[in-house]
Amino acid sequence: EDQVTQSPEALRLQEGESSSLNCSYTVSGLRGLFWYRQDPGKGPEFLFTLYSAGEEKEKERLKATLTKKESFLHITAPKPEDSATYLCAVQAIYNQGGKLIFGQGTELSVKP
Amino acid sequence: SQTIHQWPATLVQPVGSPLSLECTVEGTSNPNLYWYRQAAGRGLQLLFYSVGIGQISSEVPQNLSASRPQDRQFILSSKKLLLSDSGFYLCAWSVMSGGPVEQYFGPGTRLTVT
Numbered sequence: 001e002d003q004v005t006q007s008p009e010a011l012r013l014q015e016g017e018s019s020s021l022n023c024s025y026t027v028s029g030l031r032g033l034f035w036y037r038q039d040p041g042k043g044p045e046f047l048f049t050l051y052s053a054g055e056e057k058e059k060e061r062l063k064a065t066l067t068k069k070e071s072f073l074h075i076t077a078p079k080p081e082d083s084a085t086y087l088c089a090v091q092a093i094y095n096q097g098g099k100l101i102f103g104q105g106t107e108l109s110v111k112p
Numbered sequence: 113s114q115t116i117h118q119w120p121a122t123l124v125q126p127v128g129s130p131l132s133l134e135c136t137v138e139g140t141s142n143p144n145l146y147w148y149r150q151a152a153g154r155g156l157q158l159l160f161y162s163v164g165i166g167q168i169s170s171e172v173p174q175n176l177s178a179s180r181p182q183d184r185q186f187i188l189s190s191k192k193l194l195l196s197d198s199g200f201y202l203c204a205w206s207v208m209s210g211g212p213v214e215q216y217f218g219p220g221t222r223l224t225v226t
Contacts, residue, residue, distance in 0.1 A: 032212025
């Protein structure tokens with residue numbers, strides 16, 4: 001069964017304290033892995049798509065990397081406005097309709 | 113550019129009452145459309161998806177149904193709401209492609225069943 005597990009469930013950082021979020025996945029043929037940011041009471045906002053092992057994508061203070069079993073979202077020198085829940089999702093090759101399987105998310109809190 | 117709308121933004125309904133949530137997409141044609149439910153502000157559970165008008169696939173047996181009467185309109189319904197139907201309902205769209213495609217989400221509807 002396809003599965004996505006994110007860790008930690010919650011992460012508290014001081015402003016400027018770099019860290020990483022983990023997304024482990026099990027899927028029979030990966031078509032793509034996706035990272036989203038979700039602010040309280042809002043819909044998820046798309047961040048990155050990763051297609052193959054070794055790939056990296058960057059956006060401001062965020063960098064996403066992908067291996068054959070997991071993905072990391074690295075946050076460099078975070079600011080309070082980076083506080084949000086970060087969701088990871090996978091899309092399997094055989095999935096019809098482009099379905100995504102989501103992890104439970106990591107709630108990030110950055111204190112000034 | 114593409115835009116996705118959902119309404120209403122919030123809804124409080126008594127148990128046993130009907131439900132209709134609407135989602136519309138602008139700026140694209142023939143999108144894939146999705147309904148998700150998110151409980152306790154965390155993981156998303158896919159409820160329904162549609163690859164075309166009148167084509168609905170259900171992921172989880174439940175008290176809800178979906179319809180796609182027009183290309184860019186997706187409706188989530190229930191004849192009689194249960195307490196367990198409370199949650200944050202999200203509509204999303206994606207392009208049709210053989211490769212990896214991201215989904216774009218609407219602002220969501222917060223449903224409270226009392």
